[in-house]
Amino acid sequence: MPILSVRDLTFTYPGLTEPTLAGVSFDVERGECLAIFGAAKSTLCLCLAGAIPHLISGRMEGEVIVDGVSTRAVRLPELATKVGMVLQDPENTLFNLTLEGDVVFGMENLGTPRDEMTARLEEALALVGLSGLHGRMSQELSGGQKQRASVAAVLAMRPSILILDEPTRELDPLGTEEVFDLLASLKERGTTIVIVENDPDHVAPLADRMLLLREGRLAVMVPPREFYAAVRDDPKIRFPQVTDLYLALQQRAGLEGQIPITLEEGIAILGPLYQSARH
Amino acid sequence: MARFLYTFALEGRSWATQLHPMTMATLVLSVAIVAFSTLHLGVMGATLAALLLFMAVGRLPARTTLAPLVLILPLCFFITLIQTLARPEGIVASWNLAGREITISAVGFILGLRITLRVVLLAVALTIFFTVVHPAKFTKALCDLRVPFKYAYSFTLALRFLPLMLEELATIKNAQQSRGYDIDQRNPFLRVFRIFPLMVPLVLIALRRASTIALALDLRAFGARPDRTFFVDVKRGPLDLGLRAVGLSAAAVVLIAAIAGWI
Amino acid sequence: MAAKAGEFTIPLAKMSIKPVPGRVDSKGVVSSIFLSLAMIGLLQFGERLDTFFFGGLFPVSGRIISIAMIGLGTMLYGLVGGIIVADINPLIATATGTSPIAPFWLLTNAAQAVCAWLVGARFRNVISWPCVLAYTVAASLVLVAMYIPLHVFYFKMPWQKMLNLYAFQTLLSIPVPAIFLRGLLSVIRNAGFVEE
Numbered sequence: 001m002p003i004l005s006v007r008d009l010t011f012t013y014p015g016l017t018e019p020t021l022a023g024v025s026f027d028v029e030r031g032e033c034l035a036i037f038g039a040a041k042s043t044l045c046l047c048l049a050g051a052i053p054h055l056i057s058g059r060m061e062g063e064v065i066v067d068g069v070s071t072r073a074v075r076l077p078e079l080a081t082k083v084g085m086v087l088q089d090p091e092n093t094l095f096n097l098t099l100e101g102d103v104v105f106g107m108e109n110l111g112t113p114r115d116e117m118t119a120r121l122e123e124a125l126a127l128v129g130l131s132g133l134h135g136r137m138s139q140e141l142s143g144g145q146k147q148r149a150s151v152a153a154v155l156a157m158r159p160s161i162l163i164l165d166e167p168t169r170e171l172d173p174l175g176t177e178e179v180f181d182l183l184a185s186l187k188e189r190g191t192t193i194v195i196v197e198n199d200p201d202h203v204a205p206l207a208d209r210m211l212l213l214r215e216g217r218l219a220v221m222v223p224p225r226e227f228y229a230a231v232r233d234d235p236k237i238r239f240p241q242v243t244d245l246y247l248a249l250q251q252r253a254g255l256e257g258q259i260p261i262t263l264e265e266g267i268a269i270l271g272p273l274y275q276s277a278r279h
Numbered sequence: 280m281a282r283f284l285y286t287f288a289l290e291g292r293s294w295a296t297q298l299h300p301m302t303m304a305t306l307v308l309s310v311a312i313v314a315f316s317t318l319h320l321g322v323m324g325a326t327l328a329a330l331l332l333f334m335a336v337g338r339l340p341a342r343t344t345l346a347p348l349v350l351i352l353p354l355c356f357f358i359t360l361i362q363t364l365a366r367p368e369g370i371v372a373s374w375n376l377a378g379r380e381i382t383i384s385a386v387g388f389i390l391g392l393r394i395t396l397r398v399v400l401l402a403v404a405l406t407i408f409f410t411v412v413h414p415a416k417f418t419k420a421l422c423d424l425r426v427p428f429k430y431a432y433s434f435t436l437a438l439r440f441l442p443l444m445l446e447e448l449a450t451i452k453n454a455q456q457s458r459g460y461d462i463d464q465r466n467p468f469l470r471v472f473r474i475f476p477l478m479v480p481l482v483l484i485a486l487r488r489a490s491t492i493a494l495a496l497d498l499r500a501f502g503a504r505p506d507r508t509f510f511v512d513v514k515r516g517p518l519d520l521g522l523r524a525v526g527l528s529a530a531a532v533v534l535i536a537a538i539a540g541w542i
Numbered sequence: 543m544a545a546k547a548g549e550f551t552i553p554l555a556k557m558s559i560k561p562v563p564g565r566v567d568s569k570g571v572v573s574s575i576f577l578s579l580a581m582i583g584l585l586q587f588g589e590r591l592d593t594f595f596f597g598g599l600f601p602v603s604g605r606i607i608s609i610a611m612i613g614l615g616t617m618l619y620g621l622v623g624g625i626i627v628a629d630i631n632p633l634i635a636t637a638t639g640t641s642p643i644a645p646f647w648l649l650t651n652a653a654q655a656v657c658a659w660l661v662g663a664r665f666r667n668v669i670s671w672p673c674v675l676a677y678t679v680a681a682s683l684v685l686v687a688m689y690i691p692l693h694v695f696y697f698k699m700p701w702q703k704m705l706n707l708y709a710f711q712t713l714l715s716i717p718v719p720a721i722f723l724r725g726l727l728s729v730i731r732n733a734g735f736v737e738e
Contacts, residue, residue: 055497077503085498092488093495097439101415104510109500111508121510139442153499315696347639354597354642358697361599365700394697402642409637429571430626437575437630438637444579448586462587471588471603475722478584479729482614485576486735492576493569501568 001068002027003160003192008062009047021047022216023062028161033183033193035203035224037237038213041196045165047071048194050079067160080106084154085163089170090146099125099141099149100134106157117156124156128182144175148182155186162186163194168202176202200240204228204261212237225259242266295337295411300420302519303408306333309526310404316530316537318393323400330403337411344410351402358398359391366390414438415511423513429502440492444485451480564620574615574623578630581611585631598641599693600707602714608647609654609681609719614726616658617668618735624655643692650688657681669727671720678720682712 369386588603616624
């Protein structure tokens with residue numbers, strides 16, 4: 001059974017006549033990483049997290065089922081144990097004065113006993129590589145540390161699914177690397193991840209499937225290589241640099257074979273071609 | 280903001296940080312009762328001495344704790360000046376200035392100093408309170424008094440985001456100045472009236488940021504249940520009861536003595 | 543009261559909510575806190591002026607900014623929101639040692655929120671000059687009435703000799719906050735923060 005099911009999801013914001021999401025349906029399997037592209041991706045994430053319809057007004061049709069539970073049928077606090085969402089700007093998701101305070105905040109809200117909070121705090125900080133920084137003031141953390149702290153705060157609530165909406169948008173390259181290293185390790189542990197991210201060089205190796213929304217409708221949902229092949233003519237999609245290069249060469253030089261999505265794959269595929277061209 | 284950084288550093292190094300927040304609140308209330316009841320120099324002096332003793336025994340750093348008192352110097356100066364010039368009794372000097380009589384009253388001067396001491400008492404007590412009490416413990420204590428968590432938590436939230444908002448304001452100010460808008464007027468009156476181009480963007484930024492933070496809070500089950508648990512532990516010990524008893528008793532004695540006219 | 547199209551009743555941030563307690567969900571509470579933080583930031587600009595006026599005993603800029611911002615918070619989010627805007631500032635000011643008379647502001651600021659609520663609840667359209675002026679007049683007079691006992695009983699001031707200063711303060715704290723508040727409400731309405 002999929003851990004996340006979306007059935008005919010349609011959502012229209014107040015005051016608008018055209019729906020922002022229209023008839024979107026897909027499943028996500030446990031342990032999978034799904035990357036979302038296109039317009040209305042943040043709206044889709046808010047639907048998956050339950051913020052729509054509980055917090056954000058509008059007309060929602062269809063259903064989102066998270067770990068066997070419809071997001072409409074339960075209150076948002078109950079959904080928080082099933083799906084956790086990390087927003088773009090970590091500055092807006094660290095509310096307490098210290099790192100420790102932020103990580104335990106969600107658990108406190110859910111009434112978690114103190115002993116269990118202590119154990120989960122240590123576990124969450126270890127997962128994100130921030131052990132020993134309990135008493136550090138949140139505002140003293142670097143950008144990458146803040147975003148990792150946001151992830152820890154969500155992970156401490158033990159959700160089945162982790163949704164990240166452009167988690168590295170406000171970060172420098174080092175912070176971005178830290179976050180994606182963390183996501184890779186979480187994926188290895190079997191965490192289901194849904195991510196919206198405009199950094200294709202980092203997302204492509206991580207994602208099992210990629211989903212494209214066009215005019216609110218699901219246009220493409222396939223593994224990365226097929227995705228980039230399918231959207232090669234879409235000017236709004238950014239490609240990993242190596243993929244971009246390969247596709248350009250494929251078009252002009254008639255290359256055949258597997259589309260690379262990482263630098264290593266690119267070297268493996270294009271390296272011999274370059275060597276033979278040199279000789 | 281530096282005060283709160285120091286409070287966290289004090290945890291474990293000062294026994295005073297283990298006191299229940301309501302104990303500290305009771306002590307502040309006791310000092311307030313004394314300050315409002317009387318202007319007797321001996322009583323106020325003894326109260327101030329007790330506060331300084333508390334700081335010494337509690338190993339609270341005097342420099343950091345008392346530094347904000349510098350800000351009350353202008354107020355104290357003006358209080359004393361107004362009393363010296365305005366009191367009709369105990370005049371020691373007078374002269375005529377442009378048709379108006381200006382008098383200097385010794386009684387007014389002493390009264391001004393007493394009122395200054397009253398202001399200092401309250402300021403020191405409150406400063407000690409916020410140095411000793413951890414904001415998270417303050418929130419817990421308020422919740423124990425049945426204040427709903429979302430209101431009790433407001434103080435922590437405000438402390439957390441105040442530096443951010445001040446940064447935003449600095450950015451707005453620079454942006455407006457780069458567009459030729461001069462906020463740094465020498466004339467303090469004009470400075471206030473030219474605040475509107477800062478006010479509008481700051482308010483909009485505040486509301487936008489608040490929307491996102493509220494969403495993030497709700498996604499972490501904020502306000503989900505009234506019986507939420509707390510990671511910080513706030514316990515009341517024998518020292519708490521003792522200090523509350525001493526503080527309130529002393530305040531009651533002073534109040535009764537003041538009402539009876541003994542002091 | 544039910545609003546017609548083009549009319550804006552208190553609280554503005556959600557029309558169907560009653561003015562008491564107003565909008566007290568997460569968004570209402572957090573927005574009120576942030577308005578208070580904005581107020582704290584803006585108060586810095588008038589600090590020098592207020593210190594000039596007898597060390598803060600007769601604040602001018604502080605009064606103008608607080609009347610405007612507390613009125614804004616109350617009209618947007620109702621009485622509870624307004625009280626949050628009003629009382630976070632004195633707490634922070636006390637905690638950071640910014641002002642020794644900050645504890646008194648807990649009451650005087652809350653009184654401004656109550657004025658805004660009482661006045662706003664009587665107007666079909668709070669984004670209007672009559673409403674904001676009525677509020678600033680009420681708030682200014684209430685503040686004078688509250689500051690006199692503070693000055694008399696706590697500071698032992700001869701209030702009769704301070705009448706000119708009270709008058710000067712009141713004279714400025716009626717029109718200036720009204721202009722600020724009216725401008726802010728219009729901008730906020732146009733920015734889409736007023737929910738129909």
